[in-house]
Amino acid sequence: MSSAPDPLPGGSYFDHAATTPIKPTAMRVLTEVMPALSNPSSLHGSGRRARLAVDSAREQLARAAGAHSSEVIFTSGGTEADNLAVKGLYWQRRAEDQARRRILLPGIEHHAVLETAEWLEAHEDAELGIIAVDGCGIVDLAALEATLAASADSVALVTVMWANNETGAIQPVAQIGELCARYGVPLHTDAVQAFGSLPAGSAPMSFRDSGAATLAISGHKIGAPVGVGALLVRRDITLTPVLHGGGQERDIRSGTLDVAGICSFAAVAEELVASQAKEAQRLAGLRDQLLDAVVGLEGVTLRGPDPRTHPELRLPNNLHITVDDAEGDSLLFMLDMAGFDTATGSACTAGVPRPSHVLLAMGLSEEQSRGAQRFTLGWTTTERDVAALAAALPAVIAQARSAGMAAARR
Amino acid sequence: MLYLDESAAAPVRREVLEAMWPHLTGYANPSSVHEPGAAASRALEAARAEVARHLNARPAEIIFTSGGTESDNAALKGIALADPRGRHVLISALEHPAVSESAAWLGRLGYEVETVPVDDDGVVTPAALAARLRPDTTLVSIHYANNEVGTIQDIAGLAALCAEQRVPFHTDAVQAAGTLSLDVQALGVSAMSLAGHKLGTPKGTGVLYLRRRTPFEPLIHGGGQQRDLRSGTENVAGAVGMATALQLASQSDVTGLAMRREGFIEAVLARVPGAQLTGHRTRRLAGHASFVLPGRSGESVLLDLERQGIFCSSGSACAAGSSEPSPALSAMGYSPEVAQTAVRFSFGDSVTSEDLDRAAAALPGGGPASQA
Numbered sequence: 084m085s086s087a088p089d090p091l092p093g094g095s096y097f098d099h100a101a102t103t104p105i106k107p108t109a110m111r112v113l114t115e116v117m118p119a120l121s122n123p124s125s126l127h128g129s130g131r132r133a134r135l136a137v138d139s140a141r142e143q144l145a146r147a148a149g150a151h152s153s154e155v156i157f158t159s160g161g162t163e164a165d166n167l168a169v170k171g172l173y174w175q176r177r178a179e180d181q182a183r184r185r186i187l188l189p190g191i192e193h194h195a196v197l198e199t200a201e202w203l204e205a206h207e208d209a210e211l212g213i214i215a216v217d218g219c220g221i222v223d224l225a226a227l228e229a230t231l232a233a234s235a236d237s238v239a240l241v242t243v244m245w246a247n248n249e250t251g252a253i254q255p256v257a258q259i260g261e262l263c264a265r266y267g268v269p270l271h272t273d274a275v276q277a278f279g280s281l282p283a284g285s286a287p288m289s290f291r292d293s294g295a296a297t298l299a300i301s302g303h304k305i306g307a308p309v310g311v312g313a314l315l316v317r318r319d320i321t322l323t324p325v326l327h328g329g330g331q332e333r334d335i336r337s338g339t340l341d342v343a344g345i346c347s348f349a350a351v352a353e354e355l356v357a358s359q360a361k362e363a364q365r366l367a368g369l370r371d372q373l374l375d376a377v378v379g380l381e382g383v384t385l386r387g388p389d390p391r392t393h394p395e396l397r398l399p400n401n402l403h404i405t406v407d408d409a410e411g412d413s414l415l416f417m418l419d420m421a422g423f424d425t426a427t428g429s430a431c432t433a434g435v436p437r438p439s440h441v442l443l444a445m446g447l448s449e450e451q452s453r454g455a456q457r458f459t460l461g462w463t464t465t466e467r468d469v470a471a472l473a474a475a476l477p478a479v480i481a482q483a484r485s486a487g488m489a490a491a492r493r
Numbered sequence: 494m495l496y497l498d499e500s501a502a503a504p505v506r507r508e509v510l511e512a513m514w515p516h517l518t519g520y521a522n523p524s525s526v527h528e529p530g531a532a533a534s535r536a537l538e539a540a541r542a543e544v545a546r547h548l549n550a551r552p553a554e555i556i557f558t559s560g561g562t563e564s565d566n567a568a569l570k571g572i573a574l575a576d577p578r579g580r581h582v583l584i585s586a587l588e589h590p591a592v593s594e595s596a597a598w599l600g601r602l603g604y605e606v607e608t609v610p611v612d613d614d615g616v617v618t619p620a621a622l623a624a625r626l627r628p629d630t631t632l633v634s635i636h637y638a639n640n641e642v643g644t645i646q647d648i649a650g651l652a653a654l655c656a657e658q659r660v661p662f663h664t665d666a667v668q669a670a671g672t673l674s675l676d677v678q679a680l681g682v683s684a685m686s687l688a689g690h691k692l693g694t695p696k697g698t699g700v701l702y703l704r705r706r707t708p709f710e711p712l713i714h715g716g717g718q719q720r721d722l723r724s725g726t727e728n729v730a731g732a733v734g735m736a737t738a739l740q741l742a743s744q745s746d747v748t749g750l751a752m753r754r755e756g757f758i759e760a761v762l763a764r765v766p767g768a769q770l771t772g773h774r775t776r777r778l779a780g781h782a783s784f785v786l787p788g789r790s791g792e793s794v795l796l797d798l799e800r801q802g803i804f805c806s807s808g809s810a811c812a813a814g815s816s817e818p819s820p821a822l823s824a825m826g827y828s829p830e831v832a833q834t835a836v837r838f839s840f841g842d843s844v845t846s847e848d849l850d851r852a853a854a855a856l857p858g859g860g861p862a863s864q865a
Contacts (some may be wrong), residue, residue, distance in 0.1 A: 096520065098527065102726065105522035112518065120505040120695060127494070127804040129502045159559030159697065162715040162725030195724065202714050206574070303726060308517055310559065310697050325712065327598050328562040329590035337591060338562030339690060341697025365821035398801035415526055424527035429716070 093420040097472065099400060099461030100248055100276060101429075106306030106462065108354050112347040113308070120343070133342045135240045140349035147352040148278065148315060149289025156314045157345050161275040161301030163325070164314035165195035167336060168297040169242060171322030173203050176239040176269070178323070183239040187230060189214045189222050189249050190444030193273050194429065195299075198438070209239065210442065212290070213444075219388045220252040220445045221396065228262055235266035243270065245277035245288070245298075247439045249428045249457055250387030251401025253277065253285075260294015269296035269320060275312075279305045279355035282399045283363040287356055294322045302348040305355055306462060311344035366460050367399035369469045373458060374402055376473035378482055382407035386442065386455070389468040400461060405447070406454035409483035410492065414456045417479045423472050426457045454487070495848050497795045497805040499639050499780065500668070500839035502671050506693035512737040513694075516730035523727050524718060526616045543736035547743060548685070548702055557732045561667040561688030562700040565591035566633075567701050567712040567723070568663040568684040572632050573599050575708035576661075579629025580604045585617045585646075586824040587639050591686075592665055596634070604631065604830040614643035614773040615825050622651055630660045637669035637685075641808040641821045641837065642772030643781030645673065652681035661707055667691055671841075672750065672779040683707045689731065692738035697792050698731030745842050751779040757838070758782050760853040768856070769824065771808075771835065778845070783808055783837040785827065789857060791834045798836075801855045808837030 084229045096104070116136070120129075137157070145152040152307040158164045165338035169186070186200045190213050203209035214228060215223040222243055231238065240261050246253045256272055263270040278288055278300040290298050297320065302311040316322060316335060328337030355362075371390065378384050386403045388396035406414060418425050438452035458472070495558060516536060522527035523537045533609045538552065545552040558564045568594060584596050586608050599608040609621050617635055626633065633655050638645045647666050655662040661683040664676060668671060670687050677685060684707060689698040703709055703722070715724030754777075761768050761784060786794060791807050798805060808819065822832035853859050 096529065098525055100527045101522035101530070102520060105518055110518065117505065117510055126496055126502045126504060127498065159563065160725050163713055165715065166713050185569050192718070198714040198717070198724065308730065309726055310731050326562055326566050327594035328565070328589070330590070337594065338560050339696045341695065344697055419527045424525070424529055426525060463745065475746060
């Protein structure tokens with residue numbers, strides 16, 4: 084077997100939106116739960132004990148997300164949760180009324196939503212209606228309302244992510260939820276990036292108050308292990324399952340549950356929500372230092388909402404820029420060489436050199452999108468890490484730009 | 494105490510946890526381009542290659558999933574939706590709900606779902622399959638071994654029948670993994686499901702083997718991970734756990750286990766009045782012995798064993814606490830009265846002949862243990 088990844092990052096990790104290091108609380112729960120699994124004397128009655136543990140985790144997670152415990156459907160992660168919501172709502176709504184074929188969504192959605200919707204379009208007779216976003220990537224409420232007013236009867240669902248994974252732009256979910264409710268259309272929201280990460284001063288995330296019918300969250304984005312997530316499903320909502328079988332999870336999602344992962348996920352969620360306001364303030368402060376270091380540089384443009392004027396519209400741990408005349412990949416490469424782990428955009432499409440669909444949806448040209456770089460901070464990020472990155476960035480950017488311009492001249 | 498219910502919950506292997514641990518504490522997304530991401534990706538691909546080696550498959554034919562249920566769903570729906578052929582799906586009468594419910598879902602989409610019966614030993618005979626197989630059958634899905642009665646199917650023979658007609662063949666090998674050969678070339682299957690937790694990993698990790706060029710429509714869409722066959726951030730620790738568990742399984746002494754089982758079956762049949770073995774006499778899982786005890790109450794036998802510190806089960810997890818007779822035993826021709834007297838013993842490497850002798854003696858009328 085190959086060697087394991089390094090232990091905790093030594094302060095160079097600026098890719099927390101891709102995955103964040105596992106938190107001590109998650110480790111503590113894993114260490115408690117896992118050895119018991121290997122002890123035969125604890126196996127008898129383990130089914131019952133596992134159910135009790137999962138039920139208590141379900142309540143813990145529900146409290147953290149402003150939901151009722153019966154609304155929590157555990158999944159293998161955010162992607163499965165998004166698939167279940169979009170397909171499940173579509174199939175169910177379509178079965179109730181054949182006229183409901185349309186899925187309304189902004190072009191900035193995560194691939195787990197976007198590709199699922201596109202699959203429904205290609206194979207299941209769905210029709211996609213793209214909701215316009217402004218230059219900062221925020222949904223145009225008036226456009227959504229006009230679409231709903233014109234043809235709500237043909238809409239199967241609306242899906243709008245709570246916060247964008249590339250730009251950190253936060254959507255007016257409650258207002259969208261209200262609109263959808265008025266027209267009797269269910270709203271799904273992918274809250275994988277937003278859960279536990281909303282800005283200080285914002286109300287904590289509440290599924291109950293969001294107006295959403297379904298809401299997706301993921302463990303590894305908040306410091307729990309990979310392989311666990313949840314879909315919150317309002318009690319009056321019926322979903323057609325994606326995974327059939329033993330009928331676990333209200334018959335909405337079958338499959339044995341990853342008990343250790345679930346307990347760990349719930350414990351981290353609870354802790355995160357308790358410390359959210361303070362941590363959000365700390366991260367926003369650090370992020371703003373980075374922003375100050377790059378925003379005045381030639382050719383650098385902040386993308387997404389400006390946190391200096393609208394801190395409530397952007398995740399506090401996110402900075403996203405484009406650099407004119409530079410390639411995102413060469414910025415990433417140079418930063419990697421300097422010991423800083425960053426991303427050009429979503430890790431989920433990394434390795435594929437094509438411009439970000441998020442930036443294109445915001446109206447950027449392919450040319451402008453090319454020099455994208457995302458810096459996402461998290462619980463391990465320190466003042467020193469940020470100072471080091473802030474100090475390194477001007478030279479890296481200048482270097483990437485001259486490399487880009489040299490390439491263009493050839 | 495003596496735990497003889499490993500089919501219900503297998504212990505997590507310490508070696509598996511130790512192999513997984515560094516990856517649980519690691520932090521990068523294997524799709525990230527930076528060095529920590531590349532390291533996670535290398536670990537993932539090494540695990541994939543290791544799993545492939547144990548299956549005699551190519552790494553590109555290994556899809557990591559969240560478990561057996563997802564693998565079964567992906568296999569049935571993925572293959573059927575990608576190439577519907579004559580919209581005719583064949584499954585056996587003893588399938589896990591993950592297979593039968595996936596087939597039922599295809600049924601709601603207009604596929605004709607037909608059940609291949611089993612004989613009194615729980616065996617799907619080639620004749621029973623051949624009688625129902627059509628040249629345009631979409632897919633055949635028959636489990637490798639049964640969890641309740643231990644019967645092993647002749648997968649190579651059944652798959653060969655399907656191959657003649659170019660019909661894709663899937664097998665749910667969740668119960669078979671650990672004691673039976675998973676060589677997909679010898680078995681001749683198009684697709685095969687595995688679940689880690691039956692092999693000693695924590696729950697939440699599984700594998701779908703998918704022979705190359707098998708038509709397949711992904712079940713979970715998104716970022717296009719795993720060559721677009723299964724989207725979602727890969728569970729590197731789970732994949733490493735799976736690879737480690739298969740490695741450990743390949744070293745276990747299956748012959749010794751089967752011999753201990755033989756001794757146990759003989760002892761029970763000889764000493765317990767009226768006891769009958771369920772499932773096939775010889776073609777059965779190595780650590781599996783299941784009986785019916787006509788005239789007794791299965792429930793009170795289990796309680797009686799439990800008082801003596803021996804934990805086993807009725808065999809059907811769904812039947813626990815319910816008075817529904819086991820669907821598997823019903824399919825094999827047992828009356829509900831007899832089916833309700835079922836007792837199942839399932840065990841692994843750590844259980845000795847002496848342990849099993851004690852269990853035989855503890856059964857009603859089993860007499861004193863030979864060494865007691």
